[in-house]
């Protein structure tokens with residue numbers, strides 16, 4: 001059902017199928033590339049050009065059915081997606097979507113994920129867009145194919161198509177019980193036709209696969225040592241490489257001892273291209289030892305110094321985060337500005353909230369394979385932007401675009417732009433210098449921490465007022481942030497681009513416009529407040545290398561909004577959930593909050609008593625993705641300041657869930673990850689660089705701090721459009737934690753991380 | 767230099783520098799994918815395997831130190847077609863997201879279940895503490911270890927292969 005990376009290495013390209021007997025593929029359907037230079041599909045860029053605006057999801061960009069689905073003469077079905085498996089379970093969910101609308105068992109479907117020569121370019125796999133873009137495209141493409149197959153049977157039997165049905169096992173059944181196999185019907189049919197917008201969809205009441213908790217197809221191999229990851233690929237003649245850099249972004253080694261390394265037994269080559277430096281060896285351990293030898297050289301900072309306020313060597317205080325951002329010149333972007341006459345304010349609360357720079361912290365340092373053979377570069381990458389990797393390498397090495405082929409293979413979870421794009425470019429530069437030999441390059445742990453783009457530090461300032469009837473009569477939200485999307489679309493976006501000679505200029509940071517937003521994401525409340533003013537102070541200059549981290553600005557914006565609502569409720573002495581419901585008109589948002597309230601027993605919750613307390617929060621991701629409400633019960637150790645979550649409950653509405661267990665897995669994971677970010681994490685800086693290089697310098701949540709219980713209720717919405725889920729828990733969990741701590745202790749923590757030492761200090765002597 | 771080690775019951779003679787971490791010998795010389803490189807520092811557990819029944823970080827264990835000893839990796843517990851009890855339990859709980867940490871989690875858990883028949887939840891948490899997961903799969907991992915312990919203790923029937 002799923003292809004291992006090694007299968008990909010052997011698989012013929014899509015073009016090789018041209019003219020293949022019996023197959024429906026007539027020609028590979030590439031959409032125009034007019035706008036393809038822009039990263040799309042989830043981080044707000046334009047992405048691939050829209051050529052069929054009437055169609056849904058990525059069919060808008062790729063309307064031809066054979067770009068998505070191939071039915072072979074023997075009835076086997078291959079489905080193509082431009083999205084990739086990141087551990088979010090998308091492979092299984094997309095197979096379910098295709099199986100449902102083709103009316104086939106899921107086991108009959110082979111899914112091919114992003115490959116620049118085989119699949120549609122759907123931009124990035126990011127921004128919780130995969131179900132909306134690719135799921136919707138495959139749903140409708142499959143419905144089109146089922147319609148064509150049914151029509152073909154009707155023509156064959158000379159009966160009206162209305163009397164025919166599919167059987168669920170690859171056949172069309174006639175009114176008299178006659179059966180025709182999909183494979184036979186497909187043999188006489190071309191799928192090189194554009195989808196129609198109104199192909200009938202199956203009735204959700206008849207679903208056989210969609211909405212069922214199908215076990216994930218990728219999990220068994222991952223638990224048994226199967227070749228499940230890019231890291232597990234072993235190509236014939238493969239060499240191991242390590243890229244050689246200073247300890248952290250902004251630094252370079254000074255005169256590393258290259259001669260000594262070239263003389264080391266087992267070292268095949270030292271690759272230099274401008275300031276780019278890498279070692280290639282027969283054995284991985286040799287490459288690592290060569291790297292360690294080169295790293296003994298001194299290093300120097302080669303870019304602008306870090307702002308003085310950052311260089312504390314310790315996690316930054318909220319004041320320090322703000323001091324750093326205050327050194328940058330903002331461009332002000334109005335997000336929302338409404339004026340409504342109201343009664344006078346009775347309670348007004350003002351507060352500043354901050355988040356430090358956060359690492360993606362992938363458990364597996366980034367890895368890539370590259371092979372340059374016969375003038376053609378092939379790159380296996382776990383980047384979220386497979387097509388962008390090809391574009392980056394094309395520009396970086398000056399190769400013709402048609403000579404660069406990028407293929408996705410799975411990596412460790414990335415949660416945004418970690419080192420994946422950089423390491424793919426690094427591997428290509430190395431492979432270019434060692435033609436004919438596949439190169440496997442994995443970054444070291446300290447390189448991942450030292451060089452990957454971080455999630456940006458951010459500050460918000462909010463002011464809000466209640467009138468005598470507990471109505472919110474004024475709401476002001478200002479947010480200061482760097483751009484969150486610096487995903488590379490050309491050579492200037494990757495580390496190697498700045499190292500080769502001549503270097504490629506780094507592109508200027510740009511904001512993502514609303515409604516998706518970046519630093520502004522979710523800064524506009526979904527609630528109905530009078531006199532709402534939301535302002536984004538966009539800071540284009542980046543003193544620290546930053547890019548997308550799961551949920552972008554929504555993490556701090558939702559934290560801020562949902563903390564402020566509790567601060568207002570506390571000022572007025574009203575229930576936090578009641579305050580939210582009183583200002584929420586969206587019925588699905590209300591349902592999710594009420595599902596949370598029922599599942600958590602909000603009404604019967606233990607009230608804050610100094611040691612125990614509860615908090616809740618809600619957001620609809622980007623105000624257009626999944627709805628998510630989270631409630632937490634915490635237990636405080638006043639001696640240490642530790643806040644342990646005894647009990648967590650989340651309710652989520654993501655439209656029609658493709659796989660409810662997959663949704664639960666994502667929400668549980670997002671909840672735990674957000675507890676780690678919010679409660680524990682901050683990158684530290686020394687005067688000249690980042691100061692955390694391993695898990696002792698950058699601790700994340702471990703088992704002892706995992707919540708006692710986590711329950712997720714998925715609200716079923718049969719047949720409603722898919723809404724992205726993967727990032728929905730990040731913001732609500734963060735605020736629910738602060739709110740629970742405040743309920744338990746009366747102490748309001750506004751600066752992340754809400755760490756034990758900070759809570760202990762705020763609590764004062766025991 | 768040639769070093770002989772026993773991996774999952776099979777003897778192997780590998781020609782590797784004696785200071786090579788066991789992790790790279792397993793992955794590159796023996797083509798075993800289970801143990802993963804996570805940190806190389808003994809801080810994350812992605813590389814966890816057993817040596818003579820004890821969990822070790824293979825990334826900081828020189829291959830020379832395991833010469834003549836019994837090494838067990840996740841491949842030794844079962845296969846895709848015949849998964850071992852812990853692997854069955856992880857599948858039943860769908861206890862993986864990216865899954866990169868999971869082989870190490872399973873080997874860590876196996877060491878507990880090899881020694882303790884009926885571990886308490888607190889014992890499971892304490893035992894799993896050295897291993898990191900970034901996807902937040904911890905809740906399901908704990909449930910899977912609990913389920914495996916119950917399966918081994920006979921409280922829950924072993925899953926028939928799905």
Ligand code: FES
Nearest residue numbers: 804805808811825
């Ligand atoms: S890779 Fe061995 S402990 Fe992290």
Ligand code: FES
Nearest residue numbers: 865867899900901
């Ligand atoms: S499942 Fe991804 S790191 Fe644990």
